Amino acid sequence: MKFKIPEKFDQYTIREIFQHLNLPKKDLHTLNMSNEITVNDQPAKLINQVNAGDDVYLPNPAEESNYLPSYRYAQIYYEDDDLAIVMKPKGVKTHPNDLKESNTLMNHVIYTLNNDYVEPIHRLDQETVGLLIVAKNPLMKKILDRMLEDNQIDRIYRAEVKSLLPIKPQTIDMPIGKDKFHPNRRRISQTGQRAITHILSSQMVDENRCQIELKLDTGRTHQIRVHLAEIGHPVIGDPLYGNSTLRQLKLQSYKIEFTHPLTQNQISVSLDDDVKQ
Numbered sequence: 001m002k003f004k005i006p007e008k009f010d011q012y013t014i015r016e017i018f019q020h021l022n023l024p025k026k027d028l029h030t031l032n033m034s035n036e037i038t039v040n041d042q043p044a045k046l047i048n049q050v051n052a053g054d055d056v057y058l059p060n061p062a063e064e065s066n067y068l069p070s071y072r073y074a075q076i077y078y079e080d081d082d083l084a085i086v087m088k089p090k091g092v093k094t095h096p097n098d099l100k101e102s103n104t105l106m107n108h109v110i111y112t113l114n115n116d117y118v119e120p121i122h123r124l125d126q127e128t129v130g131l132l133i134v135a136k137n138p139l140m141k142k143i144l145d146r147m148l149e150d151n152q153i154d155r156i157y158r159a160e161v162k163s164l165l166p167i168k169p170q171t172i173d174m175p176i177g178k179d180k181f182h183p184n185r186r187r188i189s190q191t192g193q194r195a196i197t198h199i200l201s202s203q204m205v206d207e208n209r210c211q212i213e214l215k216l217d218t219g220r221t222h223q224i225r226v227h228l229a230e231i232g233h234p235v236i237g238d239p240l241y242g243n244s245t246l247r248q249l250k251l252q253s254y255k256i257e258f259t260h261p262l263t264q265n266q267i268s269v270s271l272d273d274d275v276k277q
Helices: 014-020 025-032 105-113 138-149 223-230
Strands: 002-004 055-057 075-079 083-088 129-135 153-162 170-173 176-178 186-188 196-206 209-216 251-259 266-270
Touching: 014 025, 075 105, 075 266, 083 105, 105 129, 129 138, 138 153, 153 223, 176 223, 186 223, 196 223, 209 223
Parallel strands: 129 251
Antiparallel strands: 002 055, 075 083, 083 129, 153 209, 153 251, 170 196, 176 186, 196 209, 251 266
């Protein structure tokens, strides 16, 4: 992992930077024992204080992902040395359930990025189209996992529902659990996990269809689909939670925004942007 110290971390020690980024103590200990850390190409330790503009190198754990390359290209919307934002097509799983599978998004990503380590930070339903964050090394994976848990990554979705009027902005805070009568479904359940969906805005597409923008604070399985169905507006084309007989789910992960943990630059990527790959 190589990065240039941003102004925010001027005169921090390397340890203080990664404590601020909530890197687990186990990884900090491993780094503390390393003889491979450098600052401006000079040997360093976690206790070294750094200045804005310094070049820092940290060794990554020797971990590899087990995804088979698919020999198919993924669409890349953003990439740097540590992470990428990719597009998941409709009907493609985020990752394989069996290591022998080779036609999921992560199989396409490991082939496209030609990197030994690629792991998703979040997941999308198989029928959902849209943007997804991928870590390119184990340290960044742990940092981004914590950022997602702490709601420091905004995931904006767009869904189409049937409605005669715009749907007012609101927060849906309803726990979601498994449906014991339908193994592939989820349901609102007081014994389930807390799930929070924010409806940010909406606009009419025609006289009986409305497009909604939503933001997630949690990432439960089928969360948006379950929540919208519960308020009487299932996603159009949803055979599980609506009355659709076709698998034409009108739901997309439209935009991702967050502050890059190492550079502190604002990352904002949407499906309207140009594809890099």
